[in-house]
Amino acid sequence: MNSEERNVWGSEDVSSGKDAGDENFPVGSLLISRRLRPHVHAYYDFARVIDDIVDTDRLDADAKITRLNAMEDVVLGKRMAPQRPDAQTAVRVGRTLTQTGVSTDTATDLIVAFRQDAVKNRYDTWEELEEYCRYSANPVGRFLLQLHGEDAGTFGPSDALCTALQIINHLQDCADDLRNLDRCYLPRPWLEREGVSVDDLRRGHTLPGMRRVFNALLDRVDELNRHAALLPGLIRDRRMRMEAAVIVGLSRRLAQRLRVEDPIARRVKLSRMDVARALAGAMRTLV
Known part of the structure; x- marks a missing residue:
């Protein structure tokens, strides 16, 4: 990763480590068909990571928005993501949206909300x-x-x-x-x-x-x-x-x-x- 990309992505993964068990409501539960469950988990993992980006105290508001914008670019196929767990969630959700035909705004609208949370x-x-x-x-x-x-x-x-x-x-x-x-x-x-x-x-x-x-x-x-x-x-x-x-x-x-x-x-x-x-x-x- 060159210096410009390092400035965009930062040096660390800020994922909180929370999973579906931390939620009130079922995420990708057994009621969802086995065929679709991986797509649900890809979406959930992406949502969790962008939530963690905006909630961390290790980034200031500008850095949070920069990283959220980079995640959006990856989802839309405009940017490559580094081989790091947090960034790769954007790759996986982008792949899910392409494979299923679900509209991209179901992912990018979340980023709109989290950019707002940053400020x-x-x-x-x-x-x-x-x-x-x-x-x-x-x-x-x-x-x-x-x-x-x-x-x-x-x-x-x-x-x-x-x-x-x-x-x-x-x-x-x-x-x-x-x-x-x-x-x-x-x-x-x-x-x-x-x-x-x-x-x-x-x-x-x-x-x-x-x-x-x-x-x-x-x-x-x-x-x-x-x-x-x-x-x-x-x-x-x-x-x-x-x-x-x-x-x-x-x-x-x-x-x-x-x-x-x-x-x-x-x-x-x-x-x-x-x-x-x-x-x-x-x-x-x-x-």
């Missing part, structure tokens, strides 16, 4: 948050649907589900995101309206005003989940229909847990019973 750490409106989710979360659902040959009629409910999942994740990680990344996705005017501030996320427990902000966001999540409930009925592929139904069920259950548990005091997680009930509910989509 933006506060949000002022729900609309700003939705726009962020349009790029950070919705492409994941569209990738899976296109991979399974589903049509564009599934995209609306899928977008609703993915946005709901992203907001849920923001609520789960609100204290950690502020502490580790100085990043907060909660709309600031909503906090001000309830007499609390971003700094109240550092207290170790949820104040009543902060709970009202969380519940207001969960009200929006509930609306999104109601729209997302249409998704399984629109999917033709039986395995993908089951996968979607499980995730819709898990999204609802995690939103319910966030209503009654304190995400600042501890990470709110799904229980085994939550998963079992979501699976049982999803079985009804197959009859």
